Each structure stands twice: as structure tokens, then as C-alpha cells.
Amino acid sequence: MPKILYIEELMEVSGVKFGTSGARGLALAMSDEVCYAYTKAFLTHLETSKGIKAGGEVAIAGDLRPSSPRICAAVAKAAEDMGYKALYCGEIPSPAVAYYGFCNEVPSVMVTGSHIPDDRNGIKYNTAFGEILKQDEEGIRSQKVEIPEGVFDEQGFFVEPHELGAVYKAAEDEYIKRYSDFFSSDTLAGLRLGVYEHSCVGRDTMKNIYEKLGAKVIGLGRSEKFIPVDTEAIRPEDVKLASNWARESEFDALLSADGDCDRPLIADEKGQWLRGDVAGILCARFLKADAVATPVSCNSALELSEEFKSVKRTRIGSPYVIAAMKEASESGSKMVVAYEANGGFLTNSDFVLGDKTLSALPTRDAVILHIALLVEMKNRGCRLSDLLTTLPERYTISDRLKEFPTQMSNKKLSEFSAQTPVQNNLNIELIFGELCGQVKSVDTTDGVRVNFANKEVIHLRPSGNAPELRCYNEAGSEKRAIELNQACMEIMTAWQE
Template identity: 40%
Template structure:
């Protein structure tokens, strides 16, 4: 505080600011720390960064439209008493856009991909205010350039600009600042600009035109609505395509749905909804839903009346096959069934986790001349990196996570093949996955774990044992030094003390460090440990030949108090 002039805004703040950080994609934080000042600083800096870019790199110009939307979290547009009175995040973004000389346009509460589709079609920048799938007490936002998402290469120059904007605002005399001591606007509540429904309508038409006719005629689909921002859009488009859409589970309070961490309790609750719907309307073919901002799908098939959850990475495989993709990009966390099926010839090198990395991989595939390029994440969010033509109809590229395309593609594929949704997935290589997590896991502890079980030589991205061989960036060979061989031997031995035969594990056959610590066992099973990029969470991704074993690996990982992840934590201390 001594570094700031006594009459400056920073000296007069009556709280200690917590700076917003980039996560896996976008900025996220606890609502209690999201003052309007903090949101404004970051949004203004990012918009000014867009204005500094040439048009070919996604730049925008002063005076151009700047599109803004949000999900259904209360803190997006109003203050939340339970979170220290913080909120009205959209209002802060609107003010930042105005002060940057833009023309903010309010597109309302729509899915993240609907906002991106509308803004990209007009070569304009945009911001989606959303906490995505993370808990109610968190929120954030995601900025898109006029060409797509901010990529990892953008983060360093953006952060430099944020630091400059922060310093200028903090040094401003308090009497001249638009912010009060709480970091709120002195002017108080401001109404948002009038809401436009055009983006919502264009998003629906995107899929009504591509899936022309009534390809889902005769299907009954239960739509688990909870608090997903796209809940009514999902019902509308399913009915446009001929399905009977049965809405259920609508919630007036925010429900965080993590499609990578689907718990048995959630499946049981949806099973009850499906049973009641079947009793009233007849047999149900599938259950469809999304996460909070509707960029990650949730799909459950039905077999003998029992719901079956299919992971998002499997949805991605079915969707890519349906679209006839000749290049697919997935992160290292995705199910390795893709390595064993019909998509193997189209598979590009696996990336780190996060849509910016997948987008960069799709761009590399395009530069190699691939024509039908797509990608997806383990959460099911599906991205198209090129125009894709099927049955004479063309779908424009949408290089951001989308939930609607994989849901519709899987249902349409099942209909075309004359099988149920469960039967469709039964045709894939039988590799099953499960993810689980420990919440409120301190990031310093996660970082210590990653260091403990990773080589000090940062060139090494993968190791295979018996005999030892090392792989670096883009598949290059790294010669193992005696010290590296000793270190890797220690890492392998410690992992085998954690993933024991008593828990059903075979010896460690290899380790991948592209993103986190991904352990391959001699049996072919996989256990991948990685800290979340968006919250204080530690995740484990499990892959095995059957669902029960994948579930067991995930449970063993997150068991309290002495599961594998907790033992890794203690070993790293």
C-alpha cells in the first residue's frame, strides 16, 4: 500500500484485490473476488489488445460492434448477497467495451457457441460471461477475437497489457475514479443495453439447415434442463428435427454440471426422470443435456430401461465419423479408443488439455491440406476447424466448444443405422473411460506433485520402459543420460508403489508428460493425473477395457483419506 499515492484508488480500496487469472480457457475466479473493478481491468485490457491486432489475426477496430452474452448464473447480471454482494459482471464488461470505444451489443442469455457463431460470422470480437461447469460460487468470462478464441500465444501480451491498465487505474485519484472503495462503480446499478435475439435464432438455424428434414422423427428424447443456458434451445431444435423432446429437471437455482465428472448420484436422479417420462409418454430413446453454458454435451443411452452414460470423448468419435472428418485433433486426456478405430488414419498429434491447444492443432491440420477438420475434448465439447459438407449440406466452421452438434449427430447416426444409442457406442472399440476429481485441492500442492513425478529435463514428453526410450516434442527422440535414466527409474518405482497390484494394476509401461502425468500400464490401462486449469481441483482420468474397471480406477484415485491422489500428495511434500 505504501507504493501507491495516499489519494489513489488503490490506497482507498477497503479489500485486498485477488487478480483474475487465465484458466484452461478464459478467466475464472470466486465471485467474492470478482469486483467490478477487477473484471473491468481485465476486459478493458483484452479489448484494447484486440484493437492492437491486424484484422487477419482477429483484430477489431474502435466503433465496431462488440457482442456480449452470459449464462444463467445470478452473478452475471445482478449482485449476490451470499457472495459478499459481488456480481453484475456483464455490466462491468459493457462499461469496459464502451470505454474502449466499442459498440456493445447485448445478445442475452445464450450458449457460448451461439455467441461465437454470431460474432465470428460478422468478424467481430465478443465476450461470454460464464463460469462454465464450475461451482455456483465461481464465475468468469471468455473473450473471443474476430477469428476465434484467444490462444495460448496471446496470454503473455494480454497479461502485459492488463498490468499496464491495472497500474493506471490504481494510480488514478480516488475522487476522479469511477470506482468506490469496494471496487464497485460509484454510479451504482446500470441497466444493460436492449437484448437482441438474433444470435439465438441463427444458432438454431445453423443446425436446422444442416440436419435438414426430420431425421429424428419418431425418437423420444428426455431433455434434462437443470440450469443450462441452452435448455430451451435444445428442446426447440430437437422438435424441429422431428423428435419428441420431453423437458425435465428444470431448476431455478444454478446447478454445476461437469460432464467430465458425472457422478452416480446424478445418473440416478436422471434415471428417475426418465422412468417417469417413459411411464407417461412411452419408451425413451436417450437423455440429452449440457453443462451451464451449453458448450459441453451430456448424453445417456438406454438399454433395458437402464441409463448408460457415454463419455464426451466417445461422443466425439461418433460425431467425427458421422461428419466424415479427415483430420481429428484431441488432447492427451481423451479415450484411446480413437487409436484403435476407423479414425486412426485421421488422428493428428495429441495436444495439451484445453480448447486453445485443440484449435492450434486444427490450424496445423488445415495448413497440411486437410479438408474436413474437427476436434473435441474429454468433456465432449466439439469444435469444427473447417467447413464440413455432408449429404450436400455444408456446416460452417465453429472453432470453439459446442454441445449441440455432437448431441444431434449421435442421435441422427443412431437413426440412420437403425440402432439405439447404446448400440451405436457398442460398435466402437471397447475402451471405457471415467474421470473424477478432488475439490479444494490447493494449486501449490498440485504443482509439487507434478514436479515430483515429472522429469527435470523439460524436453522429455514421453518415456517407454523395458527398454527405456524417450520422446520429445513432435515425436523427436531424446537420448537418455545416466542421470535422466536414474530419475525416470525413481519416478516409475514410486508410481508402482501407488498404483499397486493389490489395486489391480500391472507394471508401469510408459509415462506421458504432455499435460500432467499420464501413466500407461502393461495391461493397456491408463491413469492420467492433472490439476484443473480453472479451479482448485485435481483430476484423474481413467481408461480401461470395461466401464467397471475404469470406474474402479477413478474411485481408487480420489478415495479419502488414503486414495492414490492423496498418497501422491504426501509423497510430494
């Protein structure tokens, strides 16, 4: 008899749960059976709520983690067992497989853990028209699925390995053409760019695109071992690498991204990595956006710049900024974009330049931000570092406390959520008063974001994807923001004892 699995129960039993970027968990916990069940639940949800029918395509891709090919095979097996044609698109960027799905109106699946260590992994599900939103997640969680007999062993792994077959190259090709067809072949001519490859799945894709646009591209730091590069909390090793590369060779910019290439990194000619939420403002300005959605944690230079008609602050996570983008489009805004603190940039409107149109891509993308800042630099005849001087001086520094369980984070932050605002402010000032003084306001949209009377910010929130407590600090100078972040991290570290 086939086994019946209830997804809500399976999430608890396996520990593989849905967060802000799909399902994630320990790679070993993401057994073939768990990934098979989740994918069946995803497709069943689409059939019942979106009207798709078996017989169509499902595009599948993965990052460079050791566990990704195995999980891709489980996803493909589930799709095939439900009557779909599984297109394995290979090891390509998350936005590339999503873009293929959007253009061809088919669901897509990306196997990736993004920036987290490779003992973990994840699955990002996309509908034919966009990322899954919170209501889709609820629909998936409510499903029950049938597991065929004899396919999985007692540990939940295939009895006989499932073969993925030949790589379907069209998805990566279409993503490259998205940019090479829109921008001219001399768009980046004259620029010397270093691409920090590490274990980013899009390292060759990025180099291909920038070379097609006329740049001289040099690959740097390629690794066969997975490196967990987090664009929000840049490792000291990567700070040092960028500084050394800039000093040893004359680059106009250094470019990189996280593991699945949807969150960009860009460093100036000095090798200094730009904050994603600052780079996002510059990209939005290049695209002439009139409406911008961004999480509450992002730099307030966005509003202070007075460049945009509408700014919507949201909870952290792409489902929330996507929902805000949709609202802005429905309300009549013409050029609607969004970005996150990690740099991931999303567009909900077509960008028209002359007689060419760059279609909307409502999922995180790294390449559009890279190109936008490089073109803006060329157009202004300046260096990348000079672009930053065109924005109000607000500096954000972030870091994270690893191995800090979400339950523990929520319990600690609840101490700053007293019944009355006055008592709440006193609780905060008791901990952080010596650093910043009097509390002006507290925003609990996502975590606890404290605005102090001296215009400094302390924002604490649990990560939605890993057992980490993140800390964001904003101040009027970079030196002060660094000092503030270091002091906060010392306070937070003591909470682990």
C-alpha cells in the same frame, strides 16, 4: 486523475487469473473494476495485434449464475468507454455468442464459470475469428489500462449501476438457424427426447432446435438455482436422475449440457450417460473427419478404431486443440475436428451434406454432438447404446478431488518426475504398483499419464480452472475402470491429510 492498472499485477492481487477457458475466480473477487479492466485489456490487445478499430460491435452474453448480469454490465461498460457498441445478447450458450461473432467478424465475450459452483465465475474472450489462444492471453496480460475516476467505489464496484439495455436476439436466432437451416425438419422425426434442463443457459435453445428438427422433446429437471453440472465428473445425483427418467418414460435419448452449454451430455435409452471422449469419436466419424485433435486424457479407442487418417494428442484445454486443428488444416487435411474429454466438440472445416454446408465452428459446442449421434442412430436403425458397440472396448472413468490447490497438486505430481525414467517408474510403481503392476511408459504432456504393461492407464492432472486434482482411468472393462478409479481416489484422498 485516472488510475492505471497493470493486468499482470491485477491478476495476482485479485486472484482472478487466466486458465484454459479464459479468466476465472471467485465471484466477489471478479469486481466490476477487475472485469472492466480485463475487457479493456482484451480490446486493446485486439486493436494492437489484430487491427480492429473502435466503433464496431462487441457481442456479450452470460450464463444463469447470479453474478453474471453484473459482470456482463462491467464488460459492456468497458466496451462502450472504448468507443464500441456493446450488444447484450442475453442468456444464451457460449457457442451461440461466439458463432455470432465469427459470422459477423466482431469480438465476443461470454460471462460464464461453466461447470464450477456459482460462488465463482469467469469470462471467455473470443476474437472475431476464434477463441483467444495462449499468445493472445500473453498479450492481454501485458496491457496496462486506464480506470476513469468516480466510476468504481473502494471495493471496485460501480458507484452507479450500469444498465445493459434490451436483449439483442439475433445471436441466439442465428445459432438456431445454423442447425435448422442445415438439417431438414424431419431429421429427428420419430425420436422422443428428454432434455435435462437444470440451470443450463441453453436449455430452451436446445429444445427449440430439436423440436425444429422434428423430435418430440420433454423438458426435465429445470432448476431456478444454479447447479454445477460437470460433464467430465458426472454427479451421482445426475446418474440417478437419468436412470429414473429412463425407467419411468420411454426416451430414445436424454440430452443436456453444462452451465454455458458448450459441453454436451447425452444418455442412452437406459439412462446411462456416455463419456464425452467416446461420444466425440462417434461425432467425428459422423462428420467423416480425416484429422482429429484431442487431449492426451481422452479414450484410446480413437486410435484403435482406425477411422481417421491423422490423430494429434495435445495438452488439455481448447487453446491447445484449436492450435492442433489449425496445424492440421494448414497441412492439407480436408475435414478437421477436435473434441475434449468433457464432450465439447469443435470443427475447423465446413461440413458439406448434399447441397448444404454447415460452416466451421472452432469453439466447443454441445448441439452438433447431440445431433450427430441421434442422426447416426436413426441412419443405422439402432439404439444409442448399440452405437457404442461399433467402437473398440476401452472404458474411461474420471473423478476429481475438490479443494486441492494447484500448487499442492504440482508438488505431489513432481514426485513422479524423477531425473531418470527408471527411478520415475519405480516411484510410480511404489504408489500404484499393487493396482496395475509394471509401468510401460509415462506421458507428461499434461499432468502425469501412466501407461501400464497390462494396458491400463492412470492419469493425474491439476484442473486448469479450479483448485481440483483430476484422475482419469482407462481399462478394458467398465467394471475394472470403475474399480481402478475408486482405488486411485482413495490414494489421492490420503494426500490431503
